[in-house]
Amino acid sequence: MKFCLNHFLSAVSFALDYAEHDVFGVELNHGKRVAYISWRIAQRLGFSEDDVFDLVSLAILHDNGLSRYLGNKELKSNLVNYEVIKGHCVIGENNIKKYPLLKDEKNIILYHHEKLDGSGFFHISGDNLPLKAQIISFADYVDTHFNAAKFYGAYQEKAVSHIMKLRGKQYSEQICDSFFAITRQACYRLDQDPNNIFECLQQNLPLRNVDLSYQEISEITETISDIIDAKSKFTWRHSRGLAEKADIMARFYKYDDVQRNKLIIAANLHDLGKLLIPNSILEANRALTEDEFALVQSHTYYTRHVLSRLDGFADITEWAANHHEKLDGSGYPYGKTAKELDFNSRLMGCLDIYQALTEDRPYREGMGHKKALKIMSDMVGTGRIDGSIVEDVDTVFAAY
Ligand SMILES: [Fe+2]
Ligand SMILES: [Fe+2]
Ligand SMILES: [Fe+2]
Structure with missing residues (x-):
């Protein structure tokens, strides 16, 4: 490309x-x-x-x-x-x-x-x-x-x-x-x-x-994901972990190499906009104030802002920047609904939640698979995330 x-x-x-x-x-x-x-x-x-x-x-x-x-x-x-x-x-x-x-x-x-x-x-x-x-x-x-x-x-x-x-x-x-x-x-x-x-x-x-292949671009974006992760000790492995899971799910769905690498790139870069959010807020171990949460909501907006300028990144931008949108329109920053969220956007949203719940944080240990799945099933029940994808996540990661 x-x-x-x-x-x-x-x-x-x-x-x-x-x-x-x-x-x-x-x-x-x-x-x-x-x-x-x-x-x-x-x-x-x-x-x-x-x-x-x-x-x-x-x-x-x-x-x-x-x-x-x-x-x-x-x-x-x-x-x-x-x-x-x-x-x-x-x-x-x-x-x-x-x-x-x-x-x-x-x-x-x-x-x-x-x-x-x-x-x-x-x-x-x-x-x-x-x-x-x-x-x-x-x-x-x-x-x-x-x-x-x-x-x-x-x-x-x-x-x-x-x-x-x-x-x-x-x-x-x-x-x-x-x-x-x-x-x-x-x-x-x-x-x-x-x-x-x-x-x-x-x-x-x-x-x-x-001329670069998506495989080469995906290797380059690993260094950017390291920077995003390293910014805060709370999320020191978040993007890396998400990219690994995206890779595993892409293989499960038998994506070709281009689709798989695009999904990995989206995972590597999904929280790019967090670089604009001060660590004092990202690391606040308490409920956020209204003002702080408003700022946190901007991170996926900026992820989109930056990625949409890149050639060949149209769908990568969607998958990366939609990860906090919800099927019922309760997500951010656009309040998109089911018909506006394609399969990989939904997948990225589910994997982001699963990764966040199961990874260790300085103030708590990562949850086990079962407990995480219970929380995600509740979200399926309220119409927020995709039930069939959550089932697939369960099938694939139960054994890990
Ligand atoms: Fe310098
Ligand atoms: Fe220097
Ligand atoms: Fe995020």
């Missing part, structure tokens, strides 16, 4: 940036701003279109290794603590090996905290440091030390003199000089405004379409 990488990258950056923002308290859009600064520098350095595309993709994904650390309490609300972990470079480099778009790029994410003088984690210096890694390392430094919105007047002068001290030592002269030139233009701060950055990247980056 022809797959537009630009759209895909914007979905991943949505996931990464929101997760970093909520968990580490970093200003929203870190990945996008690092991508923007990298792009502008590459332009000045005369990069080819292909190299610009690779650089910007890597910049968007540069902190993708964060997933492993999201649940670590000691690091919470402190990006500086997290950025100093060498591990996020190693994990991030490994993760992107699954991304067929970047097969020819090596060690860029691994070395995204290296400095020209060898003072980074791996002590790589000078010519041994790939130029793309140098640019991302520089852009990351700029974004974590300065506020783009303030780049004018005295603030800008102070920032320039700060970076002048690093020029030729930690960062190459050509990168620093390109940066100085870019920041003299007012668009530097305007493009990075939260209202503009997404549009700006979309409009200016070269378009890339690649």
